[in-house]
Amino acid sequence: MSDRPGSGADVIWAAGSPGLGAPADTEWEMVIGLEVHAELLTRSKLFSGSPNAFGGEPNTNIDPVCMGLPGTLPVLNRHAVELAIRVGLSLGSLVQPSVFARKNYFYPDMPKDYQISQYDRPINVGGSLELPTGKVIGIVRAHLEEDTGKTTHMGGAGRIDDAAYSLVDYNRAGVPLLEIVSYPDLRSPAEAREYVTELRSTLLAVGASDGKMEEGSLRVDANVSVRPVGAGEFGTRCEIKNVNSLRSLGRALEYEARRQIRMLSVGEPVTQQTRHWNEDTGRTSALRTKEEATDYRYFPEPDLVPLDPDPAWVERIRAELPLLPRERRHRLAGLIGEDPARVSLVTERGQDDLALAAIEAGAAPAAVLKHLEQNLADGSGELTADGLAELIGMEARGELTSNQVKDVLAEMVRTGESPATVARRAGFEAVAAGELAAVVDRIIAEHPEEWRRLCAGDGRERKKMQGFFTGQVMRATKGQANGRDVAALLADRAGS
Amino acid sequence: MTAAGPALAIAAAVRGGERSATSVVEESLAAIASGAELAAFNTVTAEAALARARRIDDAVAAGEDPGCLAGVPVALKDNICTRGVATTCSSRILEGWEPPYDATVVGRLNAAGGIVVGKTNMDEFAMGSSTENSAFGPTLNPCDPARVPGGSSGGSAAAGAAAMTPVALGSDTGGSIRQPAALCGVVGMKPTYGRVSRYGLVAFASSLDQIGPITCTVADAALVYSAIAGHDPLDSTSIPEPAGDMSGALGEGVAGLRVGIVAELSGEGIDGDVSARLGAAAESLASLGAEVGEVSVPAAVYGLSAYFLIAPAEASSNLARYDGVRYGLRVPAATAADMNVATRTAGFGDEVKRRIMLGTFALSAGYYDAYYGKALKVRTLVLRDFAAAYERFDVLLAPTSPTVAFRFGERTGNPLAMYLSDACTVASNLAGHPAISVPAGSGADGLPVGVQVMAPALGEAVMFRAAAALERAQADRRPAGSGGATAGSASP
Amino acid sequence: MTERISRDDVAHVAWLARLSLRADELERFTLQLGDVLDHAADVAALDLEGVPPTSHPYPVGNVLRADVPDGALDRAEVLAQAPETEEGQFRVPPVRGEAP
């Protein structure tokens, strides 16, 4: 589908494209790698017992450990480890013995002024994510770390650089994060969005995260560079932070690509930088260059011990994994005989089980796909697979008009009743065959001139008059007559 | 029979209803007051201690058993967190901070009937070997007030030596329990790393820190150790296996026990008087039937260098949290970062700054491999060399400190000279092994000398066994200071 | 082997550690840190190829806690310890720049 992100080939940016303001003699392509931080769906924090909950009063979900009080020590949350392993196995990563490290830097929302993260021995290494288009994006690693608190900049219109003071809330401090790092395999903003969408579906499927970008439970940093099409080497990259929605991701990447291309087109080198995406201005701005890069002084976290998950545990987690979005896409596509990309909307909405069952119950795959895509965007509610199959059968037999089908379907989503029940209650029931014949004969008798024109007219006239009589019959039956039945009766009476 | 010690005696008397815990605590508080010029305590919790004593007396009266430390006054080093009671680490930066929770050891002491009477002075954040680095001024050595009590648990050692409390807890990162115990003429013990929970011990160097007892006798040390040791789910590095009862080991004697004198820790750099006491201690063990020999632990030579890279590196990270945002001192400034700098610059003393910078450097880009990375590998060598030594010997023997107590100011201008005070003790911390300092007679100027018994990981029983024998053999040479001397008029 | 630590090194390290040093302190600390690092030169010079590092002296592994919420702190008690608070939050001077 053309309106789906990334369905086409890699986007190639001509420097001379409108808005780029650079000579048109070079074509550029983007190289994008994403770091996605996903908050894990645990009940308590990564290293301590205060609740992992969004939206509480400031500084109410805190305990001595997540506040980094002197003398406190971290103890690792088993469920966070399990969720990390679930994601790793879903991505085809190697789940390996891992070690926590301290990443040292000062910031008020970091209670210990170091973050406990994983550095040279992450829990998950390698793996890949297949997009609906079939393109496979490599995964570098997916490691566990703790989240920081939240700093609010007060005064100066909330802008960071002229705030009067700042307030810190530690409710989020210590919430478990999984940082999933991709290889720079993405080539367009649309593809980057598609990657995040697919990753999000995977996280949701395995119950690792709620994936709510608007609540910050899924956060994306992007490494972006551009290079002339055909170049073998990567250009100098910039890291874009503060991207808070899929839409911003696309906008930020496009802006950043244009900026880099504009510079390179006039012979200015791109400097390696961390840049901040500003949603309001639609621009990225430099935070710091590589030379100013912080020296994090990573070293093994001495308060934690190595993590070496028991292989039996890992296998148990693997055995309990649900079907992944990719697998579900392939399963449905295989059954329908379509391209996986064609069915991805249904699997993303989690309606593929319904589709499969309806097809199994005898419904035509194409009709199933059509209804799911067009009429069930807000979910399938109480709708059952048997009901859907029945409805599609009634539609195929011409027992309901397409408008009636939509009405019946909406009611089935609400109540879960059978289509026959709904149609009957709505008075949609088709007119009985004998009744219909009587109506047709009465209408013919009432319109002799029109009937003559139908019987004697040429092909065009005949068709026009068929329409007239059909309309009359429908009006007489309040739209409950079956169009095909009416056509057959008219043909019979005309003796043709 | 073995020397019981005041803690065992008090607990027995209180449990038996022969003495009231209240009278014991009153006596302890009086001793603390009369020795105030030693500056052993940062905080005395008299009211809370007396209230607890009364509850223990009520329990005894009601026929209950308050536990193996019933009524025993305990002094806590001021880096052990106590709920609602200032915990300063003898630093300005923790000014006014009252922890909202108790350290695990405090809970265990309470559960055993012990009574916390106060918090003792120390080198700031346990960084030092003389207690001269306290923001509140130094503690004086009860044996000679012109001299340092050692450190960093100098207040705890002084409290024990001056008979203010029969039991004090210290923390030992590179010798900070054993060295002051030696310099004050009392017993100081560092357990196997992971035996005693670190939860609630304000971290200096996480992979080296252990809490342990400072007492007058080996038997009392074993009693306190048994009370505070054991698995704690709040400390990931806590050893799951139970610590066990040590009392049986104390009377076993040393016949047939293989005792190795560590060559690298007992030759060069050790004062003659200290070497002489070590030799005498070894002889006395031999006379009791131990097989005494010399053993080489080659990597021990590098121990001090490795220690002074690893400990500061961990400390640089552990002490980052004192930034003026959430608790303790804040020095106002225009921006958050400037406030961090102003607060830390004003709140930390020179030695803490030195170690933070040293550790930051050892971890920094381009230097990690040469310094911190190498030090961790040396740690492997230390473990290997100890393992080899313990194939031939059951326990190892070394001096605790290269010298007797030194005078105030003698080493403050030269950090490296001060660091050498830990030369004999750091190897046990790097290896995570238990070690105990036992008074072994007097050296120069009649000052106490300590001898250190080291054992392999989890070898507390054999360590206490040898230490108890050593103590019995030395009983008649106990230095004058350990019997409850009060301070003279001299000051640093 | 690395060269003796310079004043610039110490100044940089002081900034990383959020400490400020007067000129005389910088001078003194540079000398003192140099002495300690000289003493550590024996370690830096060792050939330890193939020796694994030891970060934990006693081998314990896989220490995990159940995912059960507990141990919450009373906000008032925590905020009472803070140098400055506002509306249930910790107040600090303006933070310039984002977290690195």
Ligand SMILES: [Mg+2]
């Ligand atoms: Mg990152």
Ligand SMILES: [Zn+2]
């Ligand atoms: Zn991260």
